[in-house]
Amino acid sequence: MIRKKVKQLGFLWTLLFMALIGALIGGFTNHLAIKMLFRPHEAKYIGKWRVPFTPGLIPKRRDELAMQLGKTVTNYLLTPETFRKKLLTDDMEKKAESFLQQKLEQHILLSDKTLTDWLDTAGATNVAKKAERKVLEVLDTQLNAVRAKLTTGSVEEVLPQKWRVEAAGRIPAITTYILGKSEHYFESDEGKAMVGKMIDDFLASKGTLGSMVNMFFGESESLVGKVQREALKFIAAPGTYDLVNTIILNEWEKLQKRPVEELLSGFDWDGLFDSVRSYALKELVLEDRLNKTLHDYWPGGSAWTATNVTPVLIHFAFKQAEEQMEISLRKLKIDDMVREQVNTFPVAILEDLVLGISRREFKMITVLGALLGGLIGIVQGLIVLATNLS
Template sequence: MQTLILIGFMVVIGAVIGGLTNSLAIKMLFRPYKEVKIGSWSVPFTPGLIPKRHDELASQLGKMVVDYLLTAEGLGKKLKSTHFTNGMISWLQIEVKKMLTSNESAAFLIEQCLGIKSPKQLLLTKTETIVRQAYQQYFAANKNVALEQLLPESLQKNVEANLPNVTDYILERGHAFLQSPEGKEKVSVMIDRFLLTKGTVGNMVSMFLGNERLVDKVQPELLKFLKDQGTNELLYNLLQQEWRKLKQKKLIEIENYLNEEEIVSFIVRTVDTQIPFFEWLEQPMNQWSGAYEDYIENNLIPKAVGVTVDLLTTHLEGLLERFHLDDIVREQVQAFSVERLEELVLTISKREFKMITYLGAVLGGIIGLIQGFIVTIIG
C-alpha cells in the first residue's frame, strides 16, 4: 500500500512540475515585457524571449516578407492572372460609365477629384505659354535664315504654280472695278486731280476736249490694257520677281512686320474654338460622351489595363525595391506592442498552448511513474 501511495505521489508531483514548467515556458515567451533589475543586477530571462528579440524579429519578418512572401515573381503572376485583369477591367468600366453619364461637366469633376480650379483657363494659359516660347525660340534659332530655306518646298511649288491664277484674278478684278460706275468715277477723280496739278497744261487739255469727259476716253483704253496679253505677262513677271525677292529675305527682316501678341493670341483662340476638347470641358459629360462611350469601355479600358499590367510587371522588381517593404514591415512590427502581440497569439493558439501544458503534465506524470517504479525496485 505504501508503495502505491509513493508511486501515486511521484506521478502527481511529476505531472504538476511538467504542467507548470510548460505553462511557465509559454508565458516566458512574452513576459516579463521589460527587463527586471535588482540594483545593478539584471534578473536572468528578463525581458521575455519575444520582447527581448522584438527588433530582431521585426527585421527578420521584413526580410521574410520581401524574400519569400511579396516577391516580384509572385506579384507579377497575380497581376497577369485573368481573374485580376478581368476584375480590374470590370471595375474601371463601371466607374468610367458613371463618370461619362454624369450631369456634371468635366471641369467640375476635375476640380472635385484633383483640386484643380478653372481647368480650361489653366490649359489655355499653358497653351499660350507653350506657343509663345515656341514662337520666340523659332525666331531666335532662324532669324538669319532665308525664307526659302524655312518654307516647305511643297508650299513654294504651290505658290509658284498659282502665280498665273493670281495674275488672272488681279486683272479680272481690276477690269470689273473699272467697268463699274464706282470705278469709272474713281478714275475721273484721279484724272481731274492730275490735271489740276499740271496748271496750264491741264487747262489746255480740258479746252481741247471741250464738253467730253476725259474719263470716257481713258476708261476704254485702260480696259483694253488690262485685257492685253502683254499686261498679263508683265504682271506675272512682276509677281515672280517679288516672290523671288521675298524668298531671299531673312526671317529677321520680316519680324518687324509681325506682331507677336496678335499671332500668339490668334493661335490660342484657334485652339480654343477648333479643338472640341476645350468646349467639352464645360459641358455636361453625358452631352458629348455618348459617341465615345462604347469605344472607351470596350477598347480603351482593356488596352489601358493590359499596358499598365505589362508595365508594372516589367518594372515590378525595381518598384518593390523603391518601396522598401522590408523597412515598412520592420517599422510596423516594431510599433506593434508586445501586449497586443501576446493577446493576438494567445487568441489564435490558446487551445494548442493548453494542449502543450497538458502534454507537459502527462509527460511529467509518466516520468514520475517511472521514477516511482525505479525507487521501489531499488528501495
C-alpha cells in the same frame, strides 16, 4: 496478512502522490517556460543587478525576430512572382478594365454634369461671358485692321495682284456681255420706245428746225426704225467692241490708281461691324453650348473609349507594373517596413498574436508536460518499490 495489505495500500498512495507531484512539476514547468517566452516584458532589476531570464525570450530578441520576419515576408510571401500570379493576371486585367470603364462612364462620359460644371470644377467660372467678350475683342481688332487695310492706299495697293490680273482678264467678257445686252435691248419694244422718246424729245427741243426735220423724214415711227437699225449696226461693228473694251480697260486702270478711302467714303462701316458682331454672338451662343453634357456632344464616347482607350491604358499599366515590379518592391523595402512595424508593436500585442494562433498547442504542451511528469513520478515510485523489495 493485514500488514501486507496495509503496506501495499501505503505504496499505492505513495505511487499516486509521486505521480501527482511529477504531473504538477511537469505541467507547471512547461507553463512557466511558455510564459517566459514573453514575460516579463522588460528587464527586472534588484538594485543594479538584473534578474536572470528577464525580459522574456521574445522581448529580448525582438530586433532579431523583426528582422527575420521582414526577410521571411519579402523572400517568401510578398515576392514579385507572388504579385504577378495573384494580381497581374488576365482576369485581373479584365476586371481592372471593366472597373475603369465603369468609373469613366459614371463620372465623366455619361455624367449629368454640363461643360459649365466641369469648367467650374476646374476653377474656370463665367467662361461663356468671358469667351464672348474675348471673341468680340478679337473680332473688333480684326475688323478695324481690315478697315485700315482697305482704306489705306490705292486700289492696286489694296487688292492682291492675282485679283487685279483676273479682273483685267474678265474685261473682254464684260464688254461682250454689255454689247449683247445692248443689242437685245435695242431690239426689244422697250428699246424701240426709248429711241422714239429720245427722238421726239430731241426734235421738240430744236423748235422750228426740229419740225422741219420731222416733216422731211415723215412719221417718227419710220425715223425710230432707221435709228434702231443704225444703232444695231453700230453695236455689231467690230470697232464698237474694241472701243467699249478700251474704254472699260482705261477706266479700270484709272480706278486702280484711285484711293480706296475715296471710293468707300460713304460706306457705313459701323453698321457693318454691328451686323458682324450680332451675327457672331448669334452663332456662338456659348451659354447654351456649355450647358450641355459631354454625352450630348459625344454620344458614342462610351463605346469608343471602351474599345480604343480603356483596354490600351490598362494593358499599358499592367505591362509597366510587371516590368517594374521587382524594382518597385525593392524600393519599397518591405522588409524594413515589417521590421519597423514589429519593433513598434507592444510586447503584449506580439504575445496576443502568437498565443492567438498557438494557444491550443501551448495548452497541449502544458498537458503533455503534466502527463510526462506523472509518468516520471510513477516510474520513480516503481524504482523505489523495486529497491525496497530487494
